[in-house]
Amino acid sequence: MLAYSAWLLTVALGAGVAWVWRSTLLGLFIRLRLDKYAYAAYNNAVVLALVLGWLVLVIASESWCRQSAQKGHLGRLIVQLDGGLALLILIGFALYQVGL
Numbered sequence: 001m002l003a004y005s006a007w008l009l010t011v012a013l014g015a016g017v018a019w020v021w022r023s024t025l026l027g028l029f030i031r032l033r034l035d036k037y038a039y040a041a042y043n044n045a046v047v048l049a050l051v052l053g054w055l056v057l058v059i060a061s062e063s064w065c066r067q068s069a070q071k072g073h074l075g076r077l078i079v080q081l082d083g084g085l086a087l088l089i090l091i092g093f094a095l096y097q098v099g100l
Helices: 002-031 036-071 074-098
Strands: none
Touching: 002 036, 002 074, 036 074
C-alpha cells in the first residue's frame, strides 16, 4: 500500500514538472522572439515530449516503487526520485519567474 502511495506522489510530481516546464519552455520561445506562426507547432511538440516523458515516468516508477518496497528501500527511493522531481519543479519555476 505504501509503495502505491509513493507511486501516486511521484505521478503527481511528474505532472507538476511537465506543467512548469511547459510554461518555462513556451516563455523561452516568446523571449527569443521566434516566428509567431510556429508557436502552435512548438507548443504541440513541447506538450507531446513532456507527456511522453511523463508516461515513461509513470510506468517505470511503478516498477521501481514496487521492487524497492519488497527490498525495504522505499524511503531511499522516495527521497531520490521525488526529491529530484521537486528540484526540477523549483528550477523550472525559478527560470520562469526570472523570465529566462
